[in-house]
Amino acid sequence: MTLSIMTLAGTETTLDHQTLEDFRNAISGDVLTEADEGYPEALILHNGMIDRRPALAVRCRGAADVIDAVKLASDHNLLVAVKGGGHGVAGNALCDRGLLIDLSLMRAVQVDPAGRTARVQGGALLRDLDRETQAFGLVTPAGVVSETGVAGLTLGGGLGWVRAKYGLTVDNMLSVDIVTADGQFRRASETENEDLFWALRGGGGNFGVVTSFEFQLHPLGPIVMFCSPMYAIAQAKEVLRVWRDFMAVAPDDFSTEFFFWTIPDHPDFPAELAGQKVVIPAGVYAGPADEGERFVRPLREIGTPLLDLSGARPFTEIQQTFDPYVPKGMLNYWKALYLDSMNEDVMDALVAAFEDQPVTANRCPLVLQALGGASSRVADDATAFGDRSRPYMIELNSSWTYPEDSEYNIGWTRQVFADLQQRFSRGGGYLNMSCYDEDGEVFIKDTFGPTWGRLREIKKKYDPANLFRMNYNILPAE
């Protein structure tokens, strides 16, 4: 058998029978073409909008498989996509007609409780990480949905429920094992391949395939206070103002996300509230639960909430709270933008956008993040993530069921984003939550700011041919 497969030049090449046989024989995991059983599973992504079909999918079992897959790609100049947890909304974990390097079988997490570190494989999900670390009352900060992949989230920054106390996920990365474009396995840390380590803390999938991460862990819970009162949209502006002022003086123990949300028609909620638009000043208090209970009370008493899901809970349960409402396969189009302030005009614009939100996109949350605390105290040039001075970030996480609603919802998202960008932002956003392919190089450059030039130099050093380009791409320096 031979295989026609896409190259980086955009033309097809043929892998001959012997090359394919040798490759299949070497790989411990699965090597799949469209005709093989298991191929559809390798292609599952969170975003149901993405329909891309690689010519060859390699489901790796370990670093040796990753090394061989990268060598195959670089020897034959193949278009490559790398898949961790498959949650990237832009869909770059898949490529059309090229080679897919899928790490979803590599999900092991090993905790060293005494040393307070964890080694986490490149295909692990947040729930794998939380399950193992919380068994020892430890945590590393990550995201808020348990099905999200550790790899993509970490390489792009990582914003979650304990970031104000312990920083971004990248701030807790101690070392990375990675296969670079030349097929070399390398360790990157503060003392080895330091330039690569710096670039991996925010520079995304541009520099190779990460086979494992080592993280710093911190004590947490396991029971912590979760704040989640839901107020009617009529109170939106008042609740937003109280939340902003509350957060201005909040200690690092409290990390928050302010949701503009529509209560779904779901057994978890009273049927009479289905379809109601609400605002939720949500958060987690990363200290003693009783202290947290007292601390969040003012956010739960801004008038009378329609519903209040607050309470002291196991952290692992909080991490899975949103899972049922963001199921795999829904259609998604997301954008995320840094906002310079939260004055009356910004608040009016956000509330107006929410009121105007299409009824068909009934699972379309706007999520506002207050970005202070430990994550804002890291020097801009300490990691590739760059500028830490942005006080707020708004996510437009449009998500719907029926393809006939796509045009309207995408148009709505673009229009709200453009309006907010023009009026309230000096540019840039969180690339992990953007459909950045269309935002282009200027947006990526604005996001990185002062780290952009150095990132391009490091890209040139480790991936001069831009083998890893299915990502928010950093072009090698000229």
Ligand SMILES: Cc1cc2nc3c(=O)[nH]c(=O)nc-3n(C[C@H](O)[C@H](O)[C@H](O)COP(=O)(O)OP(=O)(O)OC[C@H]3O[C@@H](n4cnc5c(N)ncnc54)[C@H](O)[C@@H]3O)c2cc1C
């Ligand atoms: C429902 C949902 C909730 C989310 N919540 C949060 C949140 O709370 N906080 C937050 O910060 N982000 C959040 N995100 C965004 C998330 O960080 C990104 O979607 C991220 O890309 C997910 O990583 P992944 O491994 O699952 O993605 P994938 O789609 O598998 O990969 C995305 C990209 O990451 C790179 N990549 C993946 N694995 C590897 C690897 N092993 N080595 C090298 N490169 C790799 C590749 O470039 C790939 O194209 C959320 C996304 C969704 C859909």
